[in-house]
Amino acid sequence: xxxxxxxxxxxxxxxxxxxxxxxxxxxxxxxxxxxxxxxxxxxxxxxxxxxxxxxxxxxxxxxxxxxxxxxxxxxxxxxxxxxxxxxxxxxxxxxxxxxxxxxxxxxxxxxxxxxxxxxxxxxxxxxxxxxxxxxxxxxxxxxxxx
Amino acid sequence: xxxxxxxxxxxxxxxxxxxxxxxxxxxxxxxxxxxxxxxxxxxxxxxxxxxxxxxxxxxxxxxxxxxxxxxxxxxxxxxxxxxxxxxxxxxxxxxxxxxxxxxxxxxxxxxxxxxxxxxxxxxxxxxxxxxxxxxxxxxxxxxxxxxxxxxxxxxxxxxxxxxxxxxxxxxxxxxxxxxxxxxxxxxxxxxxxxxxxxxxxxxxxxxxxxxxxxxxxxxxxxxxxxxxxxxxxxxxxxxxxxxxxxxxxxxxxxxxxxxxxxxxxxxxxxxxxxxxxxxxxxxxxxxxxxxxxxxxxxxxxxxxxxxxxxxxxxxxxxxxxxxxxxxxxxxxxxxxxxxxxxxxxxxxxxxxxxxxxxxxxxxxxxxxxxxxxxxxxxxxxxxxxxxxxxxxxxxxxxxxxxxxxxxxxxxx
Numbered sequence: 120x121x122x123x124x125x126x127x128x129x130x131x132x133x134x135x136x137x138x139x140x141x142x143x144x145x146x147x148x149x150x151x152x153x154x155x156x157x158x159x160x161x162x163x164x165x166x167x168x169x170x171x172x173x174x175x176x177x178x179x180x181x182x183x184x185x186x187x188x189x190x191x192x193x194x195x196x197x198x199x200x201x202x203x204x205x206x207x208x209x210x211x212x213x214x215x216x217x218x219x220x221x222x223x224x225x226x227x228x229x230x231x232x233x234x235x236x237x238x239x240x241x242x243x244x245x246x247x248x249x250x251x252x253x254x255x256x257x258x259x260x261x262x263x264x265x
Numbered sequence: 266x267x268x269x270x271x272x273x274x275x276x277x278x279x280x281x282x283x284x285x286x287x288x289x290x291x292x293x294x295x296x297x298x299x300x301x302x303x304x305x306x307x308x309x310x311x312x313x314x315x316x317x318x319x320x321x322x323x324x325x326x327x328x329x330x331x332x333x334x335x336x337x338x339x340x341x342x343x344x345x346x347x348x349x350x351x352x353x354x355x356x357x358x359x360x361x362x363x364x365x366x367x368x369x370x371x372x373x374x375x376x377x378x379x380x381x382x383x384x385x386x387x388x389x390x391x392x393x394x395x396x397x398x399x400x401x402x403x404x405x406x407x408x409x410x411x412x413x414x415x416x417x418x419x420x421x422x423x424x425x426x427x428x429x430x431x432x433x434x435x436x437x438x439x440x441x442x443x444x445x446x447x448x449x450x451x452x453x454x455x456x457x458x459x460x461x462x463x464x465x466x467x468x469x470x471x472x473x474x475x476x477x478x479x480x481x482x483x484x485x486x487x488x489x490x491x492x493x494x495x496x497x498x499x500x501x502x503x504x505x506x507x508x509x510x511x512x513x514x515x516x517x518x519x520x521x522x523x524x525x526x527x528x529x530x531x532x533x534x535x536x537x538x539x540x541x542x543x544x545x546x547x548x549x550x551x552x553x554x555x556x557x558x559x560x561x562x563x564x565x566x567x568x569x570x571x572x573x574x575x576x577x578x579x580x581x582x583x584x585x586x587x588x589x590x591x592x593x594x595x596x597x598x599x600x601x602x603x604x605x606x607x608x609x610x611x612x613x614x615x616x617x618x619x620x621x622x623x624x625x626x627x628x629x630x631x632x633x634x635x636x637x638x639x640x641x642x643x644x645x646x647x648x649x650x651x652x653x654x655x656x657x658x659x660x661x662x663x664x665x666x667x668x669x670x671x672x673x674x675x676x677x
Contacts, residue, residue, distance in 0.1 A: 143491070145418075145469050145470075146515075146516075152498070152524065152544070153522060153524060154470070154496065154498075155469070155470045155471075155492045157369070157424075157447055157609065158370075160370045166429050200370070203370045221373070221431075224476075224479060225453065225476060245628070265405055
């Protein structure tokens with residue numbers, strides 16, 4: 120019985136952590152569209168307040184999956200397009216929509232750091248996180264409408 | 266009439282005289298492909314002799330050329346960019362070995378990039394150590410045949426697709442062999458394409474991947490040991506026949522992933538040794554006829570919102586779970602399939618079991634809600650549960666039955 124208790128103690132500690140687990144590219148699959156996550160430039164992830172991990176192959180997948188229950192998320196972060204493999208919090212990200220960005224679910228969407236040198240918010244096709252949600256959900260880009 | 270004949274005669278005369286052949290080799294007058302392309306005019310043939318050509322960004326704009334490689338000359342792009350960039354009608358590329366296409370996350374470097382072109386053929390080339398292989402955009406009426414594409418996506422976890430088609434139509438993709446890239450063949454906004462007799466193995470993500478692509482057919486292909494065999498997503502009117510899906514094995518692995526697709530048919534396909542042979546989510550009006558499901562973890566896993574799917578005359582042979590179901594039955598129909606798990610009898614000997622078969626086990630319902638329960642698979646307790654559920658279904662959808670299960674394996 121005591122052994123069992125020792126076994127369970129770490130479980131209590133692990134289960135409530137809201138630290139994002141790094142995405143295992145090529146192995147993890149998207150929680151929204153089920154595609155395997157392979158591209159380090161477009162991925163996104165979220166962790167709920169209870170520690171449940173959500174991983175997405177594209178930012179548009181995260182937006183569509185979480186738009187009705189995003190308030191329960193402790194962490195929401197997206198891949199930094201200018202620095203693939205690194206994640207940035209959505210509040211610190213600037214989102215760019217451009218035809219040359221071939222994001223996995225067809226929204227032509229990527230994120231960079233707000234303060235990064237290539238960020239130019241004057242551009243008509245850049246959005247901050249809150250505007251992005253409105254933009255994507257109005258456009259319904261996930262269903263093949265360009 | 267005479268004038269017309271004269272015109273044709275002149276046209277023929279001029280065109281035969283004008284078309285010349287340019288030979289490229291190290292000792293020749295013209296020793297680089299770029300130089301040859303610059304000299305050539307529409308209708309010319311460029312013949313490249315065996316050798317190593319360190320060239321990239323070879324641009325062919327508006328010239329209808331025939332490029333032929335003899336004994337597979339090697340074009341080494343030295344990881345610097347795209348090898349061929351083509352924007353032209355009526356061209357062909359044959360018999361080249363293109364290698365070392367550098368990876369990049371901002372530009373889609375490819376061995377052969379075809380943009381806004383019509384009536385072309387890309388045949389019997391070898392592409393190795395590539396980022397993207399053959400990349401087509403806004404093109405139509407092309408043949409991509411007999412190409413061998415190899416890369417190392419598995420070890421690098423960074424790769425493009427073998428044959429990548431974007432906003433194109435009326436293509437024939439036949440007899441290609443694609444291994445070790447991200448998606449073997451990828452179609453996005455591609456319509457009316459035929460994908461026939463290709464081999465897609467060991468690719469990081471999918472063997473074949475459709476996104477927003479309608480009216481396509483894929484026939485007689487082999488998909489083995491990919492992240493997942495084929496993914497058909499957000500597409501309509503797809504015909505899938507006589508394909509073999511094998512050994513797509515792993516926690517997120519499928520033989521065939523169907524997501525938001527309508528009006529498709531699956532006929533005479535074989536699914537063997539896959540973790541999940543078919544995962545269907547939001548699919549409507551899909552006909553599954555005469556397919557074989559052999560030794561899969563799940564043969565068919567149906568997730569939410571699937572309407573009017575018909576499963577008829579399929580063979581379900583030794584799968585851990587034949588059918589797993591989430592949600593309602595939704596007018597999906599199972600009839601006249603052969604189930605190796607069927608234990609009923611046939612007293613009137615008409616070949617159809619007298620007792621309906623319920624393909625959804627209680628245990629698969631449990632595993633759906635609590636995935637960890639899978640460790641209890643094949644325990645006696647689970648056997649008892651499944652049996653009692655079979656006698657009086659409580660949790661599994663009561664309407665989900667095959668009312669006419671076949672007694673013998675169906676031959677097709």
